[in-house]
Amino acid sequence: MSRSVSFNFGPELGADGTTFRFWAPGAQRVDLLLEPSKGAPLRQQFTASSDGWFETLVRGVGAGDRYRFRIDDELDVPDPASRFQPEGVTGPGQILDPHSFQWRDLRWQGRPWHEAVLYELHVGTFTREGTYRAAIRRLDDLARVGITAIELLPLNTFPGRRGWGYDGVLLYAPQPNYGHPDELKHFVQAAHERGLMVLIDVVYNHFGPEGNYVHRYAEDFFTSAHHTPWGSAINFAHPIVRQFFIQNALYWLNEYRFDGLRVDAVHAMFDDGDTHFIDELVDSVQRGPGSERRVHVVLENHHNEARRLGRKDRSMVAQWNDDFHHPMHILLTGESDGYYRNYADRPIEHLGRVLAEGFAYQGEVYQTEGHARGERSSSLPSTAFVSFIQNHDQIGNRAFGERLTKLAPPEKLRAGLAVLLLAPQVPMLFMGEEYGAVQPFLYFCDYQGDLAKAISDGRRNEFASFGAFADEHRREQIPDPNAEQTYLASQLDDEDRAEPRHREWLAYTQELLAVRAEKVVPVIPEIVAGAARYEVSSSMLTVTWPLSRGRTLVMQANFGDLPAPALGLQEGGGLPASSAREQYFSTAGASARDEELAPWEVRLSLGAP
Template structure:
């Protein structure tokens, strides 16, 4: 099986073996195609509206650059592969050279999603696509159904989280070649695992982006973002820019046979046009690969805009299947750690209420004023959406890596309370997301790391330390100086998972818990999630750190959660109804029958529909 996505830009290998090169360079007078293999310098012809084109004898494997106005030679912004990093030559890739062995694969329904987020460079000792592929059997055995890769688009240097990518069509060469990523995806499908990719459409990284040189209209000063001038998604002449990102989404889904995309920080995308780029992109996906198989689109959106998660009359996603639900994480984090600074302040006054609301209604903030955001309203009503519209988690790359020392929850929260929270979150109806290593209580940190050129590297290090100066523990410059340097190689290597620790009893116990709870999810929860609609959940606060949640699932059965993350037992109104699925700790079941919810405990009950 051959798979290729044809694009109106970049290098496209034809059936005759010749390659068409096409670049949008409205700010350039002339563009020259330089072929490294032959030393040829070929003028690209202007073909109107800022486009330059040339067809040449340049088979797959040819290295090339594009010289702008006789000056700087730059890589292709639509390069499929840049083996020499973001400043080097691009390589012609023929996607039809790869034979896909996963022809029968049509994906999995969204309600089956159990997501495992990982960073390719630190997940395995190899730090490559092949290193991830080697551990797919482990992931399938854990009980996850989807692997979510942090961004792999070509970034500057040898190490990066991926959010500084500048060549969005090119898998970073540090991880392997495009065909290595394709082999990973095909191998995942052979194990009934979906593969999602994190993509960044709100900005380009600070090093290696040459679009300003020859395509100034790619950006607009009318809108500003944390990274400067916004990407030009609205206004006159924006269609090429919009098409660039829509094609990028289709490229990953079609050419790499991915099962879904997670769009990073879409609240930083500025677009005043209609349809919004988020809607236009989703509609292109639904009309394209989404018609043939299960394709899932996920958002990260700090604005909690429920509108993008709308369902049609049949309950299908109109645009996006789900959004990462930060509210669930923040409320859990306050209850588990007691931390109340930064955005946690929004949840500090009644964390059990915020947790109950976000578990059962989607967003905790549905239009209420956010103290952290200077009391501006945040969010839109979300209770009408099904639980499947919200991805829940206890940890992600953001929530671990954006701490000064990259600590995981196992080093911040009492173990019994964390085990109770884990049981509660993994069986809730919303699709859960695990961050690599949390399932075995990884002790290794996940730090912020990058590998920029000297001048930018120094600025990033200063900025990182200045960012934490507003926290009391880092007010002293000496304390700031101890924050790991993002550009140091040691910061990266310390973030690599230690798989040998699985031989230690503590880590083995954590892994056993995750496997057990996920097995319960697959046997008792997932089969009942289809057709679960909006207004499915209700909650009741039982104490400062305790709550009861109840959901009516698609088959009419009721799922009940009792959760207490506080240090004291709380009374409940009579013994729970239904069949006990799990209690953590196990002795909590007997105490619940006596009308008490013990400290640091969780229990799930299922009221099944009579046959």
Template sequence: MTPSAAAQRPDIAEAVGSTHDLPFGAQLRADGSVRFRLWAPGVDGITLVLGEELPDLPLDRQGDGWFGLTVPAVPAGTPYRYRLPDGTEVPDPASRHQRGGPLGPSIVWDPQGYAWRAQGWRGRPWHEAVIYELHCGAIGRPGGFAGVIRRLDDLARLGVTAIELMPVADFVGSRGWGYDGVLPFAPASVYGTPDELKQLVDAAHERGLMVLLDVVYNHFGPAGNFLGHYAGAFFDGSRVTPWGPAIDFARPQVRAFFRHNALYWLEEFRFDGLRFDAVHAIEDAAQPDILTEIAAAARAALPDRHIHLILENDRNEARRLIGTPGPAARFEAQWNDDFHHAAHVVLTGETDGYYADYAHDPVVRLGRALAEGFVYQGDWSERRGESRGEPSAHLPPAAFVDFLQNHDQIGNRALGDRLTALAAPEAVEAMTALLLLSPHIPLLFMGEEWGSRQPFPFFCDFEGELADVVRQGRREEFAQFAGFDDAAALPDALDPDTFDSAVLAPAEDDAAAALRLELVGTLLALRHRVIVPLLADRRIGPGINRSRDRMLDVAWMLSGGGWLRIVAHLAPGPGPAWEKPAGEIVYESVAGLAGSLPGGIAGWGLVAALEQPA
């Protein structure tokens, strides 16, 4: 939707700014003064270094490790830093904007400076979500927040209803995935200013698209994090995560930092939801724990908007998802790795690493993921040597975000290769139909809609010893995988050419790309017409799994007594004889395929039907 068309919409009111009142950081006030506040329990004093010509100002002690000062007449755009007693100058950990990234000065920013156009936007209900995950720096050339805006019209026409941004918290260097952010309140300056990020969110809303943001609350990046210099109590010295020191959520100051961060993105930037990265790496014994506390705060603060909270949680904790009784059940959905892993084994035959737990009867396991959500619901994992997960069959289908590809599952491969390089086109097409017609929430990774063959390797921008550690760590990681014995072939994550190779090129100008794009558009149109109405008001419930060998057969009960049923042969060659679904055939991957089921269909194929009670 263009701005001129948006002006005709009754839900777009007079443009005004928005802000979240942070109790720390640099808060610009209506009278032009700025209140500076920093938690620094590890030092005896803090000096505010303000601008280039103004005198340095000592902050006042305020108790419990807090320092603060209100300074009159500080204009927006003024640079500032904090100086520690040893002379080290550090950025504000709650900086709204940085000049030149975390190693540059923090900038006093006016959150009211952006005038929103889609002022009346209240979001979309979760069951309408079709998610498109993207990297702001690698979405195309030129990238950044403006580069994402250039893709919005195409995505809206395709049938996408939500874009999900990989993390944008500011990080050291000119390129990275975003999971090494160190300033959680400052949009990465390499992508644009805070107002340019707001412009992206606004433009998406004008086109009816939700915007979700991936946030990282389990660690800080290894470069540019100065908290240890003055607030070592921010971290739990007895525990580390796979990515660095663990955060100590037992401290109220730390809890407030992340609770306000979530509210900041939702209120000040008007994101429609957050995806919480790797929450299984968060340990918090408090009741309620930090995740429940954040979710409760978000629901209470924004009761008149559709706010969607999604987990990445290797523990498969069904109790956190809406549909399970209890105060922790405040999250719409979880990224469903079980679906991906089973589907990947079916498509590629790979059984290395975590795929080993899906090697036996992968189609049956895939059917369980579709019918009940998790494959591992307290079941024993041979690879882990322990049980994993909680029962999930009671949850609604929309509690699970399914995907065939995402940043992790492509970029954490040695070569960053996509499914197009690993599986036959007809196999990927059949599985794409399954992904987009299932009542679970589907997610596509950028370029997947046209079957991009371009790798998405891991990339970062560190220097010195840290760069060497990253290189060596990746060599050691992939040396454990069967079939990978060529360390020289491993892309150097630190090489700018590796990033350049990941920047999404335009759709391949060939028949295969055109056909895949047409297929995805057709499937999404069918999803919005047939599947989405069934997800509203719990009109469809958990399913039953009748899969066997390489035949998938899953059905979900409708509130009126019928069934949504998907039958698929997920293998090359001839399939066994199978019952033809009764009722309306809503999709066949090949015309007439449903009628071929009793005789056994040949090759990869899928049929979806609405079966009504007799």
């Protein structure tokens, strides 16, 4: 049984043949160039309409045949809604039959969002093979450790064979060297069979710089009224452009049965209309696949727009929370350059506010930008926020792609991981983090010619303002993004997991996630929104989350190198007495009666009514 639906964009197989549609208001003439798997090549002119659409029906054409479009007899381009590009961004598209894959997980309804433990995964570096099939072999390991949801970095076809996926140009076609689209469906199905949700990262704020021909035939895709780091902004005010991206989201959720989306850089999406594009996107998702099963949406949004977040029926709209990462990173590493300056004065207090209220910045002036950032978030549920201490950005945007295993002492990292995995916010691990992987995750790509040189030089010049890279010779040591070795150095090695130090770290992660699943997840729905509180004294942080039945979830953390007295244990301190609390976990093996926390100790407990 297929979960496919009809779309305006891309080829559509029918009883009479295949219909091709192409929106190209900047073209005078469009021809279909067909490369059938059997028979001679065919050229057929499209019929044009007054609104920029071109359409043609070709009989006897079906799955496996390849095609591209010729614009005004001068430029051959791929279909921007091609479903598969076996030869990459400049090659022909291949027609797929959406009914050919037989799903076995038809009863799968997703999982409640408060059960989510996310695992960010880049297919190309997750295994040495870098394929969907190879990744399937690791799913049992992830389920065993306590992961419940996988978040895949973007899969849209990008230039070459190596890349993060954020420079994709063909948004409907999965990257070919990861495997055939049916193999991606096998991956999603295999994950569901193990109780794992799968989310996909989508990029709707720009197209990549190579293999993008949209400017030539559909200039209306862009607007000069707004600019982004990648050039002119996407023109979401245009109804056809708007639908191109909304239908793309529905395509991934229906055709591939993904359980949700992570939407990249919402702050770089400009929409001056009455309904912002991202709100219409969320509504379309919830009215569509979200009306039949749990489908979640996670935003990346530097603006901290709390109004966009919260529960939508059985599903959730959440946000990647940099405000958790940044103060935690300062505490673990001592680094305070760049955007970390906004948190460096009071990192424990910022972290406390995040754990209790969602955002650290809720309208206060962001020092490095000089203006207010964020909206009030304390009334939102904890699960509206995705916390992490590592992700592809925070590792990969470092000059040498170091993980925290290279930057923070083990005792601090153990504390940071405990706060991440035991707090009621939705936690996210970056691939390999569960066993303390040491491989870097570097910025890598696969451009050619002048563009490759510009990317390599630009990458190194990005760091010229940092004191550590003021010396040109030092900057030359930064790995070349286009070098294959940069990509290979970022791949995980399965054999590492067998080493004693990695087995020990994996066991620790598994222990924390077992506590989360048994003790924390059941009470998350009981947390009273807006009632959480935090208290800071020197190196000590205490956060309390009142529950609806009178109990209180309590986290205490000592972020110092010396023992520190526990907060709130005295009469009137706001916490249940130690005798009335059930301690769930201590990183130091202490009991609830111990009135001092060891250096870098984290405790979690539940107070009785």
